[in-house]
Amino acid sequence: MPQRWRAPVGWVIGWLSLVGNITGAASSEFGLARQIWAAYTLSRPAAEQWEPTAGQLVYVYILLLIVHGAINCLATRYLARLTTSFIFVNLGAAIAIVIALAVTTSPKNSAEYMCGRRLVASR
Numbered sequence: 840m841p842q843r844w845r846a847p848v849g850w851v852i853g854w855l856s857l858v859g860n861i862t863g864a865a866s867s868e869f870g871l872a873r874q875i876w877a878a879y880t881l882s883r884p885a886a887e888q889w890e891p892t893a894g895q896l897v898y899v900y901i902l903l904l905i906v907h908g909a910i911n912c913l914a915t916r917y918l919a920r921l922t923t924s925f926i927f928v929n930l931g932a933a934i935a936i937v938i939a940l941a942v943t944t945s946p947k948n949s950a951e952y953m954c955g956r957r958l959v960a961s962r
Contacts, residue, residue: 868907872900 840848876891876899883889913921 864907865904868903869900872896872903875899 873896876896880889880891910918910921
């Protein structure tokens with residue numbers, strides 16, 4: 840790349856990276872806020888028909904942004920400890936979900952359905 844284009848191209852790349860990081864974090868937190876309210880809404884009795892307002896959604900979103908920012912301000916050694924402990928939480932939760940889904944699924948499929956009728960019939 841010619842010398843005269845390096846500074847402008849670097850500036851554009853830097854700003855696009857900054858905007859991408861900001862919007863990525865913001866969209867993740869907003870999606871999480873919506874999921875939290877959806878879980879809360881689904882946990883209510885069916886007769887209540889409740890839906891969060893836009894203000895309530897924004898309040899949870901702002902709270903999540905503050906928590907996210909506070910976590911990112913931690914020292915590296917604390918982040919390493921947090922990450923190490925959450926490995927076990929995530930693996931344990933994944934295994935528990937797989938077991939719970941296998942146990943609680945009411946109509947269990949037969950081997951013929953799972954493997955295909957031809958595969959089982961050819962034996």
